[in-house]
Amino acid sequence: MESRFENWGWHASELAIQENAVTLARYATICQQAGLVPIVEPEVLCDGTHSLETCQNVTERVLAATYKACNDHNLYLEGSLLKPNMVTAGMQCPTKIHSRTGCEATVTTFTKNSSCCCSGRYISLRWT
Numbered sequence: 001m002e003s004r005f006e007n008w009g010w011h012a013s014e015l016a017i018q019e020n021a022v023t024l025a026r027y028a029t030i031c032q033q034a035g036l037v038p039i040v041e042p043e044v045l046c047d048g049t050h051s052l053e054t055c056q057n058v059t060e061r062v063l064a065a066t067y068k069a070c071n072d073h074n075l076y077l078e079g080s081l082l083k084p085n086m087v088t089a090g091m092q093c094p095t096k097i098h099s100r101t102g103c104e105a106t107v108t109t110f111t112k113n114s115s116c117c118c119s120g121r122y123i124s125l126r127w128t
Contacts, residue, residue, distance in 0.1 A: 017065045025069035028080055038075075041083040042066040048090035052097050056087045056105050063113035084110070 021042065028038035042062045044055060063084060070077060087105040089097050 014061075017062055018069075021062070021065035021069035022073075024066055025073040025075060028070060028075050029073045032076055032079055037079055037081060039081045039083050040066065040070065043083075043085045046085070046088055046091050049092045049094070050090040051093060051095065052087065052089045052102065052105055055085075055089065056109050059085060059087050059109050060113050063109070067113070 024040050024042055028040050031038035042065075044059050044062055046055075050058075067077075070080070086102060087109050088102040089095060
């Protein structure tokens with residue numbers, strides 16, 4: 001018997017992004033209804049050979065979809081925390097970037113795509 005596996009990797013379809021955003025928004029709404037502060041974690045993984053620009057593009061799409069879904073689910077953004085990924089080239093990318101470049105891309109991405117209503121943003125730094 002032969003088994004074949006597939007990882008979505010950097011072929012992030014709009015459907016996959018939208019479905020994950022809705023799932024995060026539903027989770028966050030359930031947390032708030034239970035009196036908890038949700039940590040919304042729309043993470044784009046750093047595995048792969050993708051460039052910094054690809055990660056930035058995908059992260060922007062993911063953040064925009066996540067905020068829209070949260071709004072559609074009437075999430076009280078001021079009562080939530082956002083924990084997105086750093087914008088960085090993939091771990092196996094042949095072109096290495098300086099950590100400052102990744103930090104600047106991350107700040108630019110969040111400035112363009114984060115809601116001012118979100119009470120906090122937590123970025124997990126994973127520079128190696």
